[in-house]
Amino acid sequence: MAKRTGEKYEAIIDAAIRVIAQYGYHQAQVSKIAREANVADGTIYLYFENKDDVLISLFNEKMGAFISDVEKTLSEVPSPVDQLRELIRLHFEYLEADHQLAIVTQIELRQSNPVVRKEIGLILKRYLKVIDRVIQAGVEQGVFREDFDVITARRMIFGTIDETVTSWIMKDCKYSLMDQVNPILDLFLKGFRR
Template sequence: MAAKRTGEKYDAIIDAAVRVIAQFGYHQAQVSKIAREAKVADGTIYLYFENKDDVLISLFNEKMGAFISDMEQSLSEVPTPDQQLRELIRLHFEYLVGDQQLAIVTQIELRQSNPDVRREIGWILKKYLNVIDQVLIFGVEKGLFGQDLNVRTARNMIFGTIDETVTSWIMNDCKFNLMDQVEPIHRLFLKGLQN
């Protein structure tokens, strides 16, 4: 039976996994490297995780889960759907600017993982997509976005644009200011969403 997924060692392993996977790539990130970086014995990792895939899934669930919770809290304090949309873009970019190693893991390494890992991370991604859906539905209800808006198509457009902007930023060695992209992307979305 695995140890409870809480505590200092668990957190240390998750954070070490982000650093090791960002530096070496998922396929070269052996459990022993993660253990060394976390300053724990190799066997300790197996007290918390079944294997390296489980580490990657857990890493994504922990980091993305915390991000989604923070985002939901922040959006609940923003009164209008157009401002919520701007806040969603800003928070997404700010989160990854604040942790470039995590950005490398989520934008590049997760996509090179096996189908089981992708399926598992798909569950948490659905929660994020649902947050975008709620902003869009709110916008339609308030008459700010078109009544005939296809929420699924709009959500895919929004997520795809935000996601690709971050990937481009990572692939360009973070040379441009990601936060400078918030306003132009927000304006672009609003033009496409309005009646």
């Protein structure tokens, strides 16, 4: 298997996003991805074991880069309230900037097989830990209440952000996700603050 770097690898990942967003995961044949990436069908198999591996790698690459950006940004923001705002803002900004990626991550990943879901779950855990750290920092600094469960709060945050993006996609992206940042933050803060 070829090293998972370089122009062809990136071209295949980007092509997979476009093809899966357009046709859906189950109709996105490797040949369509290869054609979109302007590579031979066999080239896909130099980098990926199969179509599931393409999807897992796509999520790992894109979500991994996003999580790294979030971690870096949040490390420069001292206030847990501002960290929570930045987390929501970055999530929405990232997906609003790439509608096709949003379709793949919000709709198509959920229709994949259990092996893909398991691998994606491992990647997603890193993001959930970021959310946990924001909540824990808020509790430790006395900004957020001590009497709620961090896991429940994290599920509420992730679930709200996730559903907001899914609803946005289902409504053909007709409004700005960025306009939702402050109302969602306000909703969280009403439940979290001491």
